[in-house]
Amino acid sequence: MILTEPRILWRMLLGQPTRGGLAERLEGFYAPQADRYDATRESLLHGRRPLAALLEPKAGSVLVELGAGTGSLPDRLGERSRRCERIYLVDLCRPLLDVARRRVADRPNVTVVEADAAAFRPPAAVDTVVFSYSLSMMPDWHAALENAFTMLKPGGVISVTDFYVSRRVPPTGLERHGPLTRSFWPAWFDRDGVRLNPDVLPLLTRRFEPGTVLERLGSVPGLPFARVPYFVFLGRKPLPTRYLHPT
Numbered sequence: 001m002i003l004t005e006p007r008i009l010w011r012m013l014l015g016q017p018t019r020g021g022l023a024e025r026l027e028g029f030y031a032p033q034a035d036r037y038d039a040t041r042e043s044l045l046h047g048r049r050p051l052a053a054l055l056e057p058k059a060g061s062v063l064v065e066l067g068a069g070t071g072s073l074p075d076r077l078g079e080r081s082r083r084c085e086r087i088y089l090v091d092l093c094r095p096l097l098d099v100a101r102r103r104v105a106d107r108p109n110v111t112v113v114e115a116d117a118a119a120f121r122p123p124a125a126v127d128t129v130v131f132s133y134s135l136s137m138m139p140d141w142h143a144a145l146e147n148a149f150t151m152l153k154p155g156g157v158i159s160v161t162d163f164y165v166s167r168r169v170p171p172t173g174l175e176r177h178g179p180l181t182r183s184f185w186p187a188w189f190d191r192d193g194v195r196l197n198p199d200v201l202p203l204l205t206r207r208f209e210p211g212t213v214l215e216r217l218g219s220v221p222g223l224p225f226a227r228v229p230y231f232v233f234l235g236r237k238p239l240p241t242r243y244l245h246p247t
């Protein structure tokens with residue numbers, strides 16, 4: 001929860017509505033704070049900066065962000081965003097998409113799409129898929145990740161940043177968080193419809209060829225002594241295995 005602005009604090013205390021479909025619940029949560037989303041998230045969503053720094057889209061490539069919110073990724077990519085032939089910003093929440101549409105109005109290579117991340121189908125296979133603090137808000141995150149896998153070209157790049165906690169016994173090479181961290185942060189974020197999942201990072205490292213994996217702790221506005229874990233993952237969809245037929 002973000003504890004600095006009374007209007008945002010009130011919305012956060014109420015949490016994400018529990019009735020209605022996903023789009024309705026997201027709208028109920030974000031509509032009252034859509035105009036302040038960008039200002040209030042800068043000091044919380046720390047993984048967005050390293051994620052953008054790691055992305056190097058090729059000239060003429062196609063990039064999809066699933067759960068793009070207010071559409072700040074092209075700004076974060078700066079000049080690199082202009083290399084892309086097309087950037088699709090996909091989200092299910094109308095009030096945030098309205099902000100995104102206004103923001104990218106002068107960017108002819110950016111298309112804003114209202115769709116579920118698990119259902120969106122680009123016209124052809126794409127070069128890069130990004131999830132920035134969105135998988136943790138998707139009840140069917142597994143389907144969204146499979147959809148990303150399907151839409152990527154072989155060798156295509158997937159980049160994910162999110163809050164998370166580790167498994168009690170994480171796979172070799174990944175951080176291990178203590179019991180307090182593993183219980184406090186999932187409970188803290190749950191009311192807002194953000195689910196900190198210990199299985200996302202292990203699955204990413206298995207399903208994709210890992211390139212960069214960063215596991216860090218970030219400050220939370222209003223909680224001066226607390227640090228929430230987040231990760232940044234950059235990997236590739238594996239190339240198809242070639243079978244050598246015996247002669």
Ligand SMILES: C[S@@+](CC[C@H](N)C(=O)[O-])C[C@H]1O[C@@H](n2cnc3c(N)ncnc32)[C@H](O)[C@@H]1O
Pocket residue numbers: 022026041045048066067068069070071072090091092093096115116117118131132133134137138139
């Ligand atoms: C915390 S915001 C992150 C937005 C943006 N990526 C950023 O880094 O600022 C999470 C976003 O995921 C979106 N979202 C949640 N479930 C979704 C789904 N099933 N399909 C598409 N977007 C979804 C929400 O509407 C919200 O915009």
